[in-house]
Amino acid sequence: MAKPTRTRFAPSPTGFLHLGNVRTALFNYLMARNTGGQFVIRSEDTDRDRSREEYLSAALTDLQWLGLDWDAGPDNSDAHGPYRQSRRDAIYDDYFSSLEKDQRAYPCFCTQAELSVARKTQLAAGRAPRYPGTCREMSQAEQRRRVLDGARPTLRFRVDNGADVVFDDLVRGEQRMLREEIGDFIIRRSDGTPSFFFSNAVDDSLMEITDVLRGEDHLTNTPRQLLLLEALRLAPPRYGHISLVIADDGSPLSKRHGSIGVRDMAEQGYFAGALCNHLARLGHKFENDDYMPVSGLAAGFAATRLGRAPSRHDPIQLQHWQREALHRQPDDELWDWMKGARSRDGRLLADRPGANSGGFVQLVKDNIEMPQDAAHWADLLLDTPPRFEDGARAVLALVDAAFVRAALESLQTPPVDFAAWVETVKQLSGVAGKALFMPLRAALTGDTHGPELARVFDFLGIQGVRARLEAAIEHCKPDDGSGR
16 A cells, blocks of 8 residues: 655755745645645754754745645654754764665765865866765775874765666656766765765655655756665655746846745735745646635646746746735735835825725725735825826826816716716717726826726715816816916
8 A cells, every 4th residue: 555645845944935945845735735645844954054043934934824834844743753954963873874884885085175186187088077986995994094183084875886776757757877977975074964965865764755846956866865775775755856947038047037035025915825826837737727725736736747848937927826816815804915015105004094994905906916006006096185197197288177177067967976977077078988088097096097987986085086186187288268
């Protein structure tokens, strides 16, 4: 009977999460939840100089914000823990000793300078660089002498000649690597900490991880880790190597393309659901192209649907999912989302009279994508005296003041609802179509686009509409009856 699916996300707490590693976490989460399996978090914090508790805490907070819950992790251990590699030294030491006892690992005293010279020599000769085996056959007496002299060796795994390393990649199918292309590799650094090759592979097996989805940049690591696990008589997980995320122009994703930290995106106003729907489709094809909650994304996920081609991060697509997520938010949650935005004069939207109402949220929610967009409409619709954007002033500059006077006069003809008002303006001014509605939009909203005019009319009320029309006259062409 097959083991239940158990996947993991293993961040190194040396910085904040960004789009690339969040997508990796998401894919592993969706794979586990698709089959009712488990998803765990492991902190790969063996880099003593760069690992920070604040980064791990931030990563866990970001994953919670995204809705990716985990079954075990640094904050919630189980029988397979601890889930911090910095607390697993005793486990690693036992396996290091086992490899040394079986002569599958040996101390290496080569300096970085010596290794650099060897690498340059191999490249100059047209050969792929790999460890030349300088310390491979060093006697134990010589090893002891160097240690007594103060040398701090690394520990290398011995890759003997043999059959090719072959494995079935979940994404890319059969993969093969010649052993002679691998070379002996470091599994313990000179400071005693385990290398990525070692701790990552050992923990995946001991934590009973069944499936690992990770970036294609790890593809060449997998044969090394399979050899290591075989020597330790540990069961390996199934590996799948997903395409990397690139910018829309084909270049590596960077901050100039919007590759910022997840927490920064949350602070800017992106919805977690928007980010999940966007990232889930970078390299994975769903049968359903509609917006889905994380549970729906999990139900539609399959490793067989993961593509090999580079995945392009298109900001326009992200904004599409942002709009989809926004339209699914209750009005009270939308208000909480937008109320911290600031107007041009620095005032919080929460402090603007007239903004903290269901009417304002209802009015603008179809015309915003980010909280700052709501502040823009507050500036236009709530400021006294009314403010007009350049485009609106340009429209009004082409309109006779008599047209606006007709609109003002029409407000006095009951019943005053939007449809009746517009019809009266049309009759009094003799203007119809775009020539009728564009000046009215410019006058009522202060812009050339925005919420439906009928809703703006109702939100402003008769007094508000009158005030905006009176202010708009100042931007119109004078007519014979204007007195100007």
